[in-house]
Amino acid sequence: AQRVTQPEKLLSVFKGAPVELKCNYSYSGSPELFWYVQYSRQRLQLLLRHISRESIKGFTADLNKGETSFHLKKPFAQEEDSAMYYCALSGYSTLTFGKGTMLLVSP
């Protein structure tokens, strides 16, 4: 069975500090992984996907198959990054989401 684990419910950092939101997965096939983000009072939306290997809003994520991880990183956090972040794994016909990590960036 596929599973996504986000070990931190809450991550609190100061503006300008580096951020790493952890995501580990369990999947027998070749995984496709995503990060979705939900800002306050906004709908859930795609932040980035590993196959595109792009940086969105300064965030990057590298798929590490050896460690089965897909951690989300940003070198300098901004207050507007405060949001709920979900890691997701694509299976045959659905996405499996982690439980989410709330990122709070303080001034």
Next chain:
Amino acid sequence: DVKVTQSSRYLVKRTGEKVFLECVQDMDHENMFWYRQDPGLGLRLIYFSYDVKMKEKGDIPEGYSVSREKKERFSLILESASTNQTSMYLCASSEDRAADTQYFGPGTRLTVL
């Protein structure tokens, strides 16, 4: 720009009532999904549909049913609402494959008294 709309932002119902949550997407997407979002539990898939009149159970289908009579519309039905179904309900659609981007609606916050 993909638009997914949900019929209500807030809904208050009583235990035992039949509840309908409606979702409409305007991008001719094949797949549609219903999730519930609860603090500490993340998003859990209730049902999904990959074609008109087709439906598949997700991870937590008990107490729910769905209907997809038209491609653009996917309804979630609570046959007899219970207090443990108080939650935020999110609808989403995607073009074709599971790995395609899912586009979410704004959500319906349902309270069952």
